[in-house]
Amino acid sequence: MLKVNNISTYYGKVQALHNVSFEIKDEEIVSIIGANGAGKSTLMRSIMGLVQPKEGEIVFKDEEITNLKTNKIVERGIVYVPEGREVFPALSVEDNLEMGAFSKKYSQRILSNKIEEMYDIFPRLKERKKQLAGTLSGGEQQMLAIARGLMSSPELIMFDEPSLGLAPVIVDDMFEVIVSINRQQHIPIVLVEQNAFEALRISSRCYVLENGEVRMHGLSDELMKSPEVKSAYLGG
Amino acid sequence: MSIVRVTKEVVFLYKIILQLLVSGIAMGFVYGLVGIEYTLIWNSTGLLNFSHERIIMLGAYIFAGSFVLQTGLSVLPAIVATIIAIIFFAVFVAYTIFIPLRNMSALCAIMSTVMLGNIINESVRLYYGPEAITVKGFLTGMIRIGTLVVARAYVVIIFVALIILALLLLFMMKTKTGKAMRCVAQNKNASSLMGIDVQKNMMITIAISFSICSIIGLLVIPLYSVKQSMASMISLKGFAAGVIGGFGSLPGAIVGGLFIGIIENIAGMIFPSTFKDVVAFVCLILMLLLRPSGILGKKRIS
Numbered sequence: 217m218l219k220v221n222n223i224s225t226y227y228g229k230v231q232a233l234h235n236v237s238f239e240i241k242d243e244e245i246v247s248i249i250g251a252n253g254a255g256k257s258t259l260m261r262s263i264m265g266l267v268q269p270k271e272g273e274i275v276f277k278d279e280e281i282t283n284l285k286t287n288k289i290v291e292r293g294i295v296y297v298p299e300g301r302e303v304f305p306a307l308s309v310e311d312n313l314e315m316g317a318f319s320k321k322y323s324q325r326i327l328s329n330k331i332e333e334m335y336d337i338f339p340r341l342k343e344r345k346k347q348l349a350g351t352l353s354g355g356e357q358q359m360l361a362i363a364r365g366l367m368s369s370p371e372l373i374m375f376d377e378p379s380l381g382l383a384p385v386i387v388d389d390m391f392e393v394i395v396s397i398n399r400q401q402h403i404p405i406v407l408v409e410q411n412a413f414e415a416l417r418i419s420s421r422c423y424v425l426e427n428g429e430v431r432m433h434g435l436s437d438e439l440m441k442s443p444e445v446k447s448a449y450l451g452g
Numbered sequence: 453m454s455i456v457r458v459t460k461e462v463v464f465l466y467k468i469i470l471q472l473l474v475s476g477i478a479m480g481f482v483y484g485l486v487g488i489e490y491t492l493i494w495n496s497t498g499l500l501n502f503s504h505e506r507i508i509m510l511g512a513y514i515f516a517g518s519f520v521l522q523t524g525l526s527v528l529p530a531i532v533a534t535i536i537a538i539i540f541f542a543v544f545v546a547y548t549i550f551i552p553l554r555n556m557s558a559l560c561a562i563m564s565t566v567m568l569g570n571i572i573n574e575s576v577r578l579y580y581g582p583e584a585i586t587v588k589g590f591l592t593g594m595i596r597i598g599t600l601v602v603a604r605a606y607v608v609i610i611f612v613a614l615i616i617l618a619l620l621l622l623f624m625m626k627t628k629t630g631k632a633m634r635c636v637a638q639n640k641n642a643s644s645l646m647g648i649d650v651q652k653n654m655m656i657t658i659a660i661s662f663s664i665c666s667i668i669g670l671l672v673i674p675l676y677s678v679k680q681s682m683a684s685m686i687s688l689k690g691f692a693a694g695v696i697g698g699f700g701s702l703p704g705a706i707v708g709g710l711f712i713g714i715i716e717n718i719a720g721m722i723f724p725s726t727f728k729d730v731v732a733f734v735c736l737i738l739m740l741l742l743r744p745s746g747i748l749g750k751k752r753i754s
Binding site: 264266285286287290291295296298302303304305306307311314315316318319364368 | 628631632634635638639641642644645646647648649650
């Protein structure tokens with residue numbers, strides 16, 4: 217589905233990614249774990265064209281998308297739910313959802329059906345549909361960000377730190393929702409997380425990033441048992 | 453006898469105040485439109501467009517100089533042709549100057565918009581000549597509303613301003629492109645992740661802003677005639693209007709504009725009318741000292 221081959225990305229003169237390769241297949245959940253500054257978000261931003269990798273190529277459904285503009289990549293069906301949620305604070309919940317479908321030419325009827333579908337998954341958003349997104353709680357904003365991402369019926373969705381700054385009870389719900397999106401809608405999911413335990417638990421494969429390089433990758437079950445991962449990311 | 457004289461004086465005073473109110477509201481809308489025109493670009497691109505005074509003036513010159521005098525078009529087609537010409541100009545300026553500039557330092561960006569203004573100014577002088585142009589019969593004359601007699605220009609300004617505001621509101625609240633414009637103003641990163649072509653959206657915003665500039669230029673022709681300095685005072689007061697209303701807020705620009713327009717006209721009753729311009733800027737400084745976030749602006753939490 218998506219293949220990243222040996223990309224290197226720089227911020228000015230600082231190299232943030234060194235020859236990173238990464239792959240996700242149909243209907244998979246793949247997690248990317250690593251410490252702060254390991255390059256997880258840079259990898260996402262490189263895939264989305266928010267930063268241009270200097271070397272390497274990115275292939276989506278057998279077509280190269282390496283130097284496309286972000287909006288073109290979204291049109292091809294990749295959705296990225298960024299770290300920090302980034303909902304539009306001065307737009308209502310409903311308008312935020314509508315903007316999620318910007319890349320699609322939905323008719324008014326399909327659009328409202330799609331929004332209703334989101335309200336079924338996240339009933340809290342329905343209660344708050346006229347409210348400005350900036351007035352929502354952190355958990356509700358994260359739900360809105362996920363729902364907004366689903367609005368365009370993506371073929372691949374990438375979540376960046378969806379659990380960041382949320383109460384533990386809500387974190388569990390969040391991961392459950394992510395798993396159910398994958399199971400019910402058959403959308404492959406890339407999950408970037410600092411919460412390594414949860415990430416390994418729900419993903420089938422995992423990549424460990426360190427200092428901008430892929431340190432290890434493999435089946436999540438096996439990584440969970442690896443002493444290196446245990447001591448560095450799972451707290452012994 | 454004396455009662456009759458007093459009543460007559462009261463009625464006279466009342467009429468004067470009403471007339472001042474009408475002209476104050478009209479000028480207030482002009483300042484408000486100026487405030488909106490540069491706030492749109494500020495919100496979308498983060499640039500302060502210091503060339504807006506010259507673009508207002510350019511609109512008036514293209515209309516009066518090119519389309520009415522040289523081509524001999526009648527007023528309505530000339531207005532349409534002017535707006536179309538300005539939109540082409542806006543697209544060119546957007547892709548060559550404004551969009552590339554927004555990632556540069558603020559100083560570079562400010563200097564470049566100032567220079568763009570100077571280029572327009574000098575080009576207009578070279579092409580149209582230094583003398584002022586008048587358009588005979590355009591928005592001149594008086595209108596009688598009941599017993600009140602007001603300049604036709606003021607009534608037209610209020611009417612057109614209300615139409616522009618209504619259209620802009622509809623566009624920004626109801627259309628996909630308008631909503632995308634609000635998204636780009638709030639978060640460019642997230643906007644591109646929605647699939648919005650941020651640069652194209654900025655270009656559309658700049659084109660709308662420039663069109664409003666040119667309409668302002670047309671509206672003030674009967675007040676200042678078509679000359680190079682025609683927009684210097686309104687562009688400055690429009691800027692003040694934005695600050696007084698709350699920088700970055702579109703409704704704030706209108707509120708600030710009306711505030712200045714009405715205050716300066718009423719003040720003209722008390723002070724000599726030559727002090728009129730002073731009043732607007734005194735208001736601006738008082739506002740900056742007392743409530744820097746403006747009438748409708750949000751208080752910043754630091």
